[in-house]
Amino acid sequence: MTDVFPASLTDGHNERQLALQSLFRTLEDNSEGTVIVDEQCKIVWINARYADRFGFKDPATAMGKAVEEVIPQSQLREVLRTGQPILLDLMEAPDRTLVVTRLPLKDPQGKLIGAIGFALFDEIQSLAPLVAKFSSLQKELAVAHESLAQARRAKYSLGHFIGECDAVQELKRQALRAAQRDAPILLLGETGTGKEVLAHAIHAASPRAHKPLVTLNMAAIPETLLEAELFGASAGAYTGADKKGRIGKFQLAHGGTLFLDEIGDMPPALQVKLLRVLQDKEFEALGSNQIQRSDVRIIAATSAPLARLIAEGQFRADLFYRLNVLTIELPPLRARLADLTLLADSMMNKLAASGLGQHRLAPSAIALLTQYSWPGNVRELHNILERALMLCDKAILEAEDLTPLLYPGTQPSHSSAKTHAESMQAFEQQLISDAIKNCNGHIPTAARQLGLARATLYKKIAGFKPDK
Numbered sequence: 001m002t003d004v005f006p007a008s009l010t011d012g013h014n015e016r017q018l019a020l021q022s023l024f025r026t027l028e029d030n031s032e033g034t035v036i037v038d039e040q041c042k043i044v045w046i047n048a049r050y051a052d053r054f055g056f057k058d059p060a061t062a063m064g065k066a067v068e069e070v071i072p073q074s075q076l077r078e079v080l081r082t083g084q085p086i087l088l089d090l091m092e093a094p095d096r097t098l099v100v101t102r103l104p105l106k107d108p109q110g111k112l113i114g115a116i117g118f119a120l121f122d123e124i125q126s127l128a129p130l131v132a133k134f135s136s137l138q139k140e141l142a143v144a145h146e147s148l149a150q151a152r153r154a155k156y157s158l159g160h161f162i163g164e165c166d167a168v169q170e171l172k173r174q175a176l177r178a179a180q181r182d183a184p185i186l187l188l189g190e191t192g193t194g195k196e197v198l199a200h201a202i203h204a205a206s207p208r209a210h211k212p213l214v215t216l217n218m219a220a221i222p223e224t225l226l227e228a229e230l231f232g233a234s235a236g237a238y239t240g241a242d243k244k245g246r247i248g249k250f251q252l253a254h255g256g257t258l259f260l261d262e263i264g265d266m267p268p269a270l271q272v273k274l275l276r277v278l279q280d281k282e283f284e285a286l287g288s289n290q291i292q293r294s295d296v297r298i299i300a301a302t303s304a305p306l307a308r309l310i311a312e313g314q315f316r317a318d319l320f321y322r323l324n325v326l327t328i329e330l331p332p333l334r335a336r337l338a339d340l341t342l343l344a345d346s347m348m349n350k351l352a353a354s355g356l357g358q359h360r361l362a363p364s365a366i367a368l369l370t371q372y373s374w375p376g377n378v379r380e381l382h383n384i385l386e387r388a389l390m391l392c393d394k395a396i397l398e399a400e401d402l403t404p405l406l407y408p409g410t411q412p413s414h415s416s417a418k419t420h421a422e423s424m425q426a427f428e429q430q431l432i433s434d435a436i437k438n439c440n441g442h443i444p445t446a447a448r449q450l451g452l453a454r455a456t457l458y459k460k461i462a463g464f465k466p467d468k
Ligand SMILES: Nc1ncnc2c1ncn2[C@@H]1O[C@H](COP(=O)(O)OP(=O)(O)OP(=O)(O)O)[C@@H](O)[C@H]1O
Pocket: 160, 161, 162, 163, 189, 190, 191, 192, 193, 194, 195, 196, 197, 198, 302, 303, 378, 379, 382
């Protein structure tokens, strides 16, 4: 290379010197200020305009001072520390914001001998588009943070748990007492009995209320991802892991409450790890050997028959004993029929507010609801009422308006010609409602009996249409 371009290289060297001198002069002439410090970060040169801006009428009086004594916000010391330039930055000066560039100064051997700072404009006007973009991004970030925080706050308080019967009053007393303690809470009850509502309410009533409430549903996440979801993962901890790693629910819930829903579905290997966290108050992210302290109150919930899962070896007895400290059992709806009208009224009021019109239940409708077994509990009551209001515009609902919703398939069919699809659906509805009744309304057991995934069964139940 040197053979090919010897002349241009030597020339280049001279041009470089010239260019440097010219560049410095141009910056000096056009910039609002220039300051040079030595390796001690003491000012060795400052132009008059710049010194004046910081209250030094005579630049000579600023010489030899530590740069911060003259320019309080200066970052030249940082440039000396790192040896790296700060090419563009905003700096607050007494009466305005300056745009500044800071460069390290090195001798020909590359040794750091000082640093130079230019204040390029005294009007940040020219940067307005950049600044506007920055502040709009910052606003978006603030909104995102806020909505995340919102999502991690409790959605319900104890007032949202409707019910006045003795069992519910006792349950609320237990919940309040448990809220004040820090031990794990176990919520047991059939599907739709309000375990999630109660978990939120307990968090809201606890001293941790102003900290996050984070939920992890064991049944909703593939087994292979659960550990990383729970404890986090360091970068590249497993194939397909995020490059930056993953923050686990334990970290997100730090200081607050972690709601472990469907705990009966937790894989045994993970049960061991959860048990360790409960005992030692410590955990490690996947692929990391750094031990992190856990400050999290656990609320676990399940509708699965834990005793049977333990007997079958699917749930660890030792974990059960750890969780079973403050246990609250939620009664099924059929065991608290006294609250049925209260619940129905409150739901119909809410549905009215959402645009479905004001309705009431006739005594015959109440009688019918009281006879029903409610395998899906309060959730099912809500679904039935919602569908009744959508299908019927009478202000007062009679038993006959509800029967087809409660007992689909049992109504005599008036339309003689059913399609194959309709018949199959009617058959399936019958099959499922029989299975649910056989299992005393216990959906997970019914799902097992039918050989369906629980989520699939829920979806099918939610999709049931009245057979008219
Ligand atoms: N006591 C109650 N007062 C008011 N609404 C309730 C009550 N219990 C349950 N609900 C309502 O019923 C629905 C189901 O409640 P929730 O999700 O808490 O049940 P769950 O016990 O967690 O059920 P699953 O075991 O199926 O997860 C929700 O819409 C909830 O608002």
